[in-house]
Amino acid sequence: MHELSIVESLIDLCEENALANNAKDIQEIYVNIGRLSGVEVDLFKRCFETFKENSQFCKNAKLLIELAPLEILCLKCSQNSILEQNVFKCPKCESIEYKITQGEDLHLMRLVME
Template sequence: MHELSVIASLFDTLLAQAKAHKARAITMVKLEVGALSGVVPELLESAFEIYKKGTIAEKADLVIDRRPFEVRCRACRAVETRSDFILACPSCGSTDLEIVHGTELVLQKIEAETE
């Protein structure tokens, strides 16, 4: 439910990047969104559509790269993609896990029209 504040924070970065690269318009914005990031991609898309009006990104498309939740077991080194959030290794039961993917909420790249 806090997708609008995430998008507000995204636009701070977009405007700074546009200025630094002397962009006239931003045409594409690509995000990485993990399954465990706590945000819903569809709501990010809605918030982006609302927020972009009247900005340098008015005509930009939002592309979301969804990253699954993936853990690596420090005991048996197995890497598993999980559909739930259970923090125990399905192979050996160890609880010493490292999250490989799934918490991402990253601005990966921007495509812009320049002078």
């Protein structure tokens, strides 16, 4: 249940940005969650709804989540690809030798502040 600590860090980061920009309130928080980030999206949303109540700036914020696909660079054929759900091989040459280039992280993408 690491979603709790991730949400706490997200709210802290949002509050730091609000203070740095002399905002009164945060209205929208946009995050990008990678398919292999290990974040359970529904649990993440529930934790956010619970913990935003204790935030000076995030009480009224709407959380908007974009799920990032799993992108790879094949080390055999040099093809950049997006892997489909539960398929972990290059779609071009079917190699399992690849480097993940996107889809393992969670990123704060944008804040809408007042």
